[in-house]
Amino acid sequence: xxxxxxxxxxxxLTLFTAVFSSVSASAAYIxxxxxxxxxxxxxxxxxxxIIGFSEGKKVSELLKNFNNFSEIKAYKxxxxxxxxxxxxxxxxxxxxxxxxxxxxxxxxxxxxSVNATDYLQVKKYFLGxxxxxxxxxxxxxTQSDGFIDATDYLQIKGYFLGxxNLYPVEKTYSVTxxxxxxxxxxxxxxxxxxxxxxxxxxVIKLGYRFAGWYSGETLLSTSxxxxxxxxxxxxxxxxxxxxxxxxxxISTATTCEIIGFKDSSATEVIIPDVVTSIRDNVFKDCENLxxxxxxxxxxxxxxxxxxxxxxxxxxxxxxxxxxxxINFKYSYSTPLYYAGNxxxxxxxxxxxxxxxDVKSFGVGSFCYCASLESVIxxxxxxxxxxxxxxxxxxxxxxxxxxxxxxxxxxxxxxxxxxxNITIPDSVTSIGEGAFYNCRNFVNITIPDSVTSIGKNAFYxxxxxxxxxxxxxGATKDGTSNTHFGYIFGASSYTNxxxxxxxxxxxxxxxxxxxxxxxAFYNCSxxxNITITNNVTSVGNHAFSGCESIKSVNITNIKSWCGIxxxxxxxxxxxxxxxxxxxxxxxxxxxxxNGLKSIGSYAFDGCTxxxxxxxxxxxxxxxxxxxxxxxxxxxxxxxxxxxxxxxxFKTLGSNxxxxxxxxxLxxxxxxxxxxxxxxxYVSGLWCCTSLESVIxxxSVSSIDWSAFRSCTNxxxxxxGDSVxxxxxxxxxxxxxxxNITIPDSVTSIGEGAFYNCSKLVNITIPDSVTSIGDKAFCYxxxxxNITIPNSVTSIGxxxxxxxxxxxNITIPNSVTSIGESAFCGCNNLVxxxxxxxGSSSSVISYSPRDSEFSxxxxFGYIFGxxxxxxxxxxxxxxxxxxxxxxxxxxESKYYRVYYIPSSLRTVIITxxxxxxxxxxxxxxxxxxxxxxxxxxNNVYSNAFTNCTATVKYN
Numbered sequence: 007x008x009x010x011x012x013x014x015x016x017x018x019l020t021l022f023t024a025v026f027s028s029v030s031a032s033a034a035y036i037x038x039x040x041x042x043x044x045x046x047x048x049x050x051x052x053x054x055x056i057i058g059f060s061e062g063k064k065v066s067e068l069l070k071n072f073n074n075f076s077e078i079k080a081y082k083x084x085x086x087x088x089x090x091x092x093x094x095x096x097x098x099x100x101x102x103x104x105x106x107x108x109x110x111x112x113x114x115x116x117x118x119s120v121n122a123t124d125y126l127q128v129k130k131y132f133l134g135x136x137x138x139x140x141x142x143x144x145x146x147x148t149q150s151d152g153f154i155d156a157t158d159y160l161q162i163k164g165y166f167l168g169x170x171n172l173y174p175v176e177k178t179y180s181v182t183x184x185x186x187x188x189x190x191x192x193x194x195x196x197x198x199x200x201x202x203x204x205x206x207x208x209v210i211k212l213g214y215r216f217a218g219w220y221s222g223e224t225l226l227s228t229s230x231x232x233x234x235x236x237x238x239x240x241x242x243x244x245x246x247x248x249x250x251x252x253x254x255x256i257s258t259a260t261t262c263e264i265i266g267f268k269d270s271s272a273t274e275v276i277i278p279d280v281v282t283s284i285r286d287n288v289f290k291d292c293e294n295l296x297x298x299x300x301x302x303x304x305x306x307x308x309x310x311x312x313x314x315x316x317x318x319x320x321x322x323x324x325x326x327x328x329x330x331x332i333n334f335k336y337s338y339s340t341p342l343y344y345a346g347n348x349x350x351x352x353x354x355x356x357x358x359x360x361x362x363d364v365k366s367f368g369v370g371s372f373c374y375c376a377s378l379e380s381v382i383x384x385x386x387x388x389x390x391x392x393x394x395x396x397x398x399x400x401x402x403x404x405x406x407x408x409x410x411x412x413x414x415x416x417x418x419x420x421x422x423x424x425x426n427i428t429i430p431d432s433v434t435s436i437g438e439g440a441f442y443n444c445r446n447f448v449n450i451t452i453p454d455s456v457t458s459i460g461k462n463a464f465y466x467x468x469x470x471x472x473x474x475x476x477x478x479g480a481t482k483d484g485t486s487n488t489h490f491g492y493i494f495g496a497s498s499y500t501n502x503x504x505x506x507x508x509x510x511x512x513x514x515x516x517x518x519x520x521x522x523x524x525a526f527y528n529c530s531x532x533x534n535i536t537i538t539n540n541v542t543s544v545g546n547h548a549f550s551g552c553e554s555i556k557s558v559n560i561t562n563i564k565s566w567c568g569i570x571x572x573x574x575x576x577x578x579x580x581x582x583x584x585x586x587x588x589x590x591x592x593x594x595x596x597x598x599n600g601l602k603s604i605g606s607y608a609f610d611g612c613t614x615x616x617x618x619x620x621x622x623x624x625x626x627x628x629x630x631x632x633x634x635x636x637x638x639x640x641x642x643x644x645x646x647x648x649x650x651x652x653x654f655k656t657l658g659s660n661x662x663x664x665x666x667x668x669x670l671x672x673x674x675x676x677x678x679x680x681x682x683x684x685x686y687v688s689g690l691w692c693c694t695s696l697e698s699v700i701x702x703x704s705v706s707s708i709d710w711s712a713f714r715s716c717t718n719x720x721x722x723x724x725g726d727s728v729x730x731x732x733x734x735x736x737x738x739x740x741x742x743x744n745i746t747i748p749d750s751v752t753s754i755g756e757g758a759f760y761n762c763s764k765l766v767n768i769t770i771p772d773s774v775t776s777i778g779d780k781a782f783c784y785x786x787x788x789x790n791i792t793i794p795n796s797v798t799s800i801g802x803x804x805x806x807x808x809x810x811x812x813n814i815t816i817p818n819s820v821t822s823i824g825e826s827a828f829c830g831c832n833n834l835v836x837x838x839x840x841x842x843g844s845s846s847s848v849i850s851y852s853p854r855d856s857e858f859s860x861x862x863x864f865g866y867i868f869g870x871x872x873x874x875x876x877x878x879x880x881x882x883x884x885x886x887x888x889x890x891x892x893x894x895x896e897s898k899y900y901r902v903y904y905i906p907s908s909l910r911t912v913i914i915t916x917x918x919x920x921x922x923x924x925x926x927x928x929x930x931x932x933x934x935x936x937x938x939x940x941x942n943n944v945y946s947n948a949f950t951n952c953t954a955t956v957k958y959n
Contacts, residue, residue, distance in 0.1 A: 054106035055144055056099060060173040061110055061120050065089045068099070068108065077101050082116075094118030095145045109144040111172045112162045116142065121166050128159035148172055179236045181205050184243040188214050197236045204233040207242045212262035212280040213250040217243040249278040264288055273317075277301050284311055286335075293317055298341045302328040305368070306335070313338035318345035326350060327364050334370030334393070343397075346376030360384055367394040369414075376400055379423075385409040390417045392437065399423060406430045413440045415460065422446065431455045436463050445469065454517045454540075457482040465495040470507045476517025478525045488522025488545070490529060499524040503551075506531070514559075515541055521548050523572060530554055535578045539565030546572035552581060558612075559586040564598050571607035574630060580607070582634070584614035597621055604631050606655065613637050618661045622648035626655070633658025638665040646670055650680060650687045650712075657691065657711060666694040680705065687712045694718050697741075703727045708735045710755075717741060726750050731758045733778065740764060743787075749773045754781050756801065763787060766810075772796040777804050779824060786810060795819045800827050806869075809833055818916040821845055825861070829869030829904055836911035842924045843867075849919040849943065862921035864912070864928060865903025883927045905930070912954070919943025925952040935959055 059068060065080045066089035072078050080087040081098040096116040097108040112120035114127045128146045130136030132154055138146065146154050148161040164170030177199035183189040188211035197203050207216045207230040219226040220241045226232070234240075252275075254266030263283040267275070270292050277284070279301035286308035289295060295315045299322040312318065321341045323329045334340045342348060348355040358372075358381045366389040372378060374397040381395065385407035392415035395401060401421045406428065412435045418424065419442035427441070431453045438460030441447065447467040451474040452459070458481045464470070479488035490513070491502035506529050514536035515521065523545030526532065533554050537544075539562035549555065555578045560566045571577045579585060585592040595618040597604065606628030609615060612635050622645035632638065633656075641661045643649045649668075654660045662668060668675040668690070678699045680687060686707040690696060691714035701708065703725035713719060715738035722736070726748045736742060737760035747754075749771040756778035759765060765785050770777070772794035779801035782788060789810040793800075795817045802824030805811065811831050815838040816823070822845040828834065840846060844861035860866065865883055883905045907930050914920075914936040922945040925934065931954035938958045949956055 053140070054104075055109050055141065056106050057109040057111075057144065059093060059108055059110055061113060061118070063093055065091050065093055065097075068093050068097075072099075072101075092118040096141055107141045109141060111145055111148050112165055114138060114142045114146045114162075120162060120172065122163075125159050125163045125166065128154065128162055129156075132156060132159060179239050181236070181240045182242070184220075184241050185211075187211060188244045189216070189242050191242050194242075199237060200235060202233070202235045204231065205240075205242075206231045209244055210259045211244070212257040212259070212282070213247055213255055213278075214244045214257075215247045217245040219243075247278070247280070249276065250280070255281075267292065270294075273297070275299070277304060279303055282306075284308060286310055287313070289315055289341075290338075291315075296320070297322065298345070299323070300329065300332075304328070304332050306333045307339045309335045310338045311335075312341045312343060315341065315344050320347045320349055321345045322349045322352075324351055326358075327361050330360065330364050330367050330371050332371060333368040333391075334373060337370075337373070337397075340370050340373050342372070342374040342376075346374065348372070348375050348377055356380075358382070360387065362386055365389075367391040367414075369393055370396065373397055379403070381405070383407050383410065388412070390414055392416060393419065396420055406433075408432050411435070413437060415439060416442055419443060429453055429456075434458075436460060438462055439465065442466060448472075450474065452476060459493050461487070461492055461497075462495045463493045465505070467494070468507055468509065470510050472512035472514070473510065474514040474516060476515070477519035478515060478521050482517060482519050484520050484522055488525055490526045499527045502526065503528040503530060512536070514538075518542065521545060521576075523547055523576075524550065526550075526552050526578075528552075532578075533557065534559065536560070537566070537569075537578075538562075541565075541569060543570035544572060544576040546576060548572070548576045549578045549580065550575040552578060555581050555583050557584045557586055559589065561588055563587065563596070564601055567597065567601055567604045567608050569605055569608070571605060571610075574607050574610050574633070577607045577610050579609060580611035580634070582611055582613045582636070585609070585612045593617070595619065597624060599623055602626070604628060604659075606631060606659075607633075609661075610634055610658065616640070617642060618665070619643070620649070620652075620661070624648070624652055626653040627659040629655045630658030631655075632661040632663060635661065635664045640667045640669055641665045642669045642672075644671055646675075646678070647681050647684055650684055650689055652689050654689050657714070660689055660691060662690070662692045664692075666692055668693045668695060691715055697721070699723070701725045701728065706730070708732060710734060711737065714738055724748055724751075729753075731755055733757055734760060736762060738762075744768075747771055747774070752776075754778055756780055757783065759785055761785070766790070768792075770794055770797065775799075777801060779803055780806060782806075782808055784808075793817060793820075798822070800824060802826055803829060803869075806830050812836075814838070816840060821847075823867050825866055826869030827867045829867075831868075832906050832908060834906045834909050836913070837909065838913040838915060839867075840914070840916035842914060842917060842920060846916065846918060849921050849945075860923075863903070863923060864925050865905050868904045868906065870903045883930075911935075914940065920945065920948045922946045922948060923950070924948045925954070926950050928952045928954065933957075 065087050069078055078099055078101045093108055094116050095110045095113040099106045112124055114124040127136055131138055146158055148158045161170050165172045178196045180196050181194040183191050190208045190210050192206040193203060194205055209216050216230050218228040219232050220243055221238050252268050253264045255262055255264045261282045262280045263285055264281055265285045267288050271294050273294050274297045276299040281301055282303050283306045287310045290310050290313045292315050294317055296317050296319050302325045318341050337343055354377050356377055356379050358378055360383050362384045365386050369391050370393040372395050373393045376399055378398045378401050380403035382405045386409055387407055388409050389412045394417045396416045397420040399422050402423050404427050408430050410430060410432055415437040416439040419439045421444050424444050425446040429452055433456055435458045436456060439462040441464050442462055443466035445466055445468045447470050449472045454476040456476055478490050479492050480486060489499035489502060491505045494505040496502050496505040508531045510531055512534040516538045518540035520542050521544040525548040528551035532552050534557045535555055536559035558578045574580050591614055593614060593616050595615045597620050599621045600623050602623055603626045608631045610630050610633045615635050615638055617640045619642040638661055657663055674695050676695055676697050678696055680701055682702045682704050684705055686709050687705055688709035691711045693716050696716045697718050698721035700723045705725050706727050707730045708728060710732045711734045713736050714734050717740050719739045720741045722745050728750055729752050731751055731754050733755035734757040737757045740763050742762050743764045743766055752773055753776045754774060757780040759782050760780050761784040763786050766787050767790045769792050775796055776799045780803045783803050783806040786809045788808045797820055799822045804827045807830035809832055812833055812835045818840045820840055842864050843866050848862045883903050910932045912934045917937060917940040919940050926947055934954045934956045936958050941958045
């Protein structure tokens with residue numbers, strides 16, 4: 007109760023005394039609101055009224071006018087009001103037994119608002135038609151003159167129509183910021199005169215500090231938090247921080263960029279912690295600058311920022327982590343370009359340990375830091391950014407953590423003292439120029455985790471001797487730039503030799519990848535190459551021009567045999583190299599059991615191999631797989647059936663091509679019996695140990711080159727089921743004297759008995775329909791051959807150089823004879839033919855003016871060539887060919903044939919005619935007998951210059 011007696015200081019906004027004709031003034035005790043007063047509800051008997059409160063305000067605003075407001079409650083119609091509810095006329099303010107009613111001018115119905123209802127009530131009261139209680143009469147007396155008249159209700163009307171204000175205007179003052187972009191004020195804005203407030207200044211723009219609270223030019227306080235009773239306008243001001251006054255800068259709440267420097271003659275500059283970036287050219291040409299100290303928050307420095315700061319001697323930092331986060335745009339961005347010396351808390355940085363909480367480097371973080379000699383990078387770092395250590399010319403040691411994934415563009419470029427480096431397995435990419443001009447590198451190992459290497463990554467590594475790589479070229483997938491020289495700077499494989507260090511002798515390829523075509527082209531210094539079992543293919547000419555390679559190291563024979571070599575010089579062994587398996591020289595090569603195929607060129611050129619063991623699981627051997635294995639002496643097998651069924655793609659596919667000696671279960675194969683069940687025979691060519699062979703009836707085909715160059719083979723027994731003697735099947739069997747061809751054979755392939763120089767007699771069974779090209783070529787001992795009536799064609803050069811043949815008869819069944827079929831049969835005396843020329847259908851009534859052979863002439867089957875009219879060859883017969891002009895040389899040429907000078911008798915048995923010039927110039931012949939059916943079709947000059955007697959039967 008005593009507290010309420012202190013009350014009325016704050017609420018008196020309008021003083022008045024209300025005297026109503028119906029109410030005595032002494033009956034009311036009026037509490038008037040005043041801004042300078044605190045109110046109390048005194049313990050008196052009179053009814054108390056609180057006036058001076060305006061429409062629309064909350065209970066909380068009412069109660070704060072009482073000095074003991076925490077003890078006071080507000081009610082309306084006996085219901086307690088919350089502090090956010092609206093005060094109305096008739097609201098009861100209570101403190102214990104002490105009470106007072108609120109009066110709001112114009113609110114005559116107690117609803118908390120002034121409207122038309124209030125206007126009408128007052129008007130009716132004035133006219134005597136309406137009654138109101140005392141509290142509402144006080145609200146109706148808008149003039150506070152103790153009377154209710156027309157002015158009162160007209161003022162109420164004017165208020166709700168917006169033309170009159172019932173309440174006195176409260177005097178207010180403002181607290182504002184002179185620069186809202188730099189300074190925010192807590193509890194600023196407008197405040198009622200006399201109100202006690204506390205305001206707080208918050209500087210939000212980097213590079214500024216709080217200057218103080220001002221009234222006009224008068225400084226009131228420099229404290230950021232300021233409490234006072236407001237009676238005037240107050241302004242908060244900021245000013246540029248002392249450490250920033252030497253700079254021109256722009257800033258926000260989170261960034262501060264230096265855009266200019268005001269003292270170009272300064273010898274020292276300190277970059278404050280608030281600075282986050284420095285723009286291009288800021289310190290350019292500050293030649294007197296000797297020292298730069300960086301704050302902790304710079305993240306980027308523009309181009310040419312420190313260009314021509316030639317006097318710089320030291321760069322000072324206080325935090326390694328923040329320094330690592332700076333991105334320098336280019337070389338002249340970093341002050342280390344000139345200073346070279348980096349100081350951390352006053353100590354020269356020589357041996358640097360990057361803190362564990364650093365996750366990456368900025369661009370050029372330690373670029374040109376000449377003081378740096380060693381660096382340890384923690385596991386947390388995932389990216390060594392572009393140029394991070396570029397130009398650190400004294401850097402000798404780098405230790406990577408296990409978290410590094412990327413080594414950026416020129417990250418260690420120009421680290422000329424760096425002699426070795428261990429790249430962890432976590433690294434997946436090495437950027438362009440990453441180790442550019444690290445000229446002391448001798449050995450480099452790149453882990454299999456790496457999938458891409460940039461151009462010039464190892465440019466200028468001039469004394470490099472060995473390198474280990476997961477792949478060759480730019481990327482593991484081999485989609486572009488697959489040449490070895492790419493990582494040394496070569497734009498094309500043709501430039502390999504110019505860029506790959508001449509000191510580089512050894513290359514190890516470890517990853518699962520393909521080596522592209524021309525990959526090592528002209529890498530002439532390479533001496534050793536290691537290809538692990540992960541390499542899947544080697545492109546065309548991959549090692550072309552690598553003549554110095556003398557050793558090839560592999561880790562697994564099975565994998566090596568599975569590599570797809572595109573060409574002979576795709577295999578580095580092609581230069582007569584020695585093969586090593588896991589460091590051991592391969593002399594006795596053992597192909598592992600279970601392997602089914604040996605790839606093309608697999609051991610081509612391997613000079614270390616002396617023997618090879620091939621298991622029965624092998625079914626195919628690719629092109630020239632064992633070609634040029636010049637020191638190969640023996641081939642070991644365990645199963646002849648499997649061996650003769652192997653598909654050898656070329657002569658050089660078969661190791662016997664050089665070894666010549668075949669060993670079956672340790673025994674030299676001399677007399678071979680091919681087991682029953684074999685259906686075709688192959689793969690025994692060049693087996694010089696072989697002297698006899700028996701081929702069973704199960705065999706249907708003697709395949710291509712099956713016994714080719716078996717120079718000691720003397721005896722062959724062929725089973726009765728063989729249908730095909732394929733091309734070159736017995737070619738070069740120079741010891742073979744006799745062979746019986748069974749009646750089952752239908753064709754004798756090209757070169758089947760080529761160069762069987764001791765073969766004397768051969769009978770061709772009447773099952774054979776064709777004799778292939780060069781079938782008996784160079785069978786120089788062949789004296790007798792019988793060609794059956796089943797044969798329909800004889801190929802080109804079929805009996806070429808069969809110099810022992812004296813007589814030969816071609817049956818009428820033959821319809822075509824190839825050019826030069828009997829060329830070189832120089833001892834031939836007589837020949838019986840079904841027709842003249844290449845076939846029975848070729849008859850010409852005139853000579854052919856052409857550079858091609860005249861296949862209607864007798865000499866066609868003996869071979870021909872062009873002969874200049876300026877030189878007459880020996881043993882040549884000029885046969886009825888008109889001269890013609892070579893379109894290129896304009897020389898005159900004639901057709902000439904190698905008709906044996908020994909030949910005397912010719913018998914034609916089935917001709918339909920004799921072409922023009924057919925026997926022209928055959929002056930060595932003595933007798934020509936022609937079947938009578940041809941007599942009526944003998945054309946011009948058929949026998950001109952032919953001395954033989956011609957008769958028709």
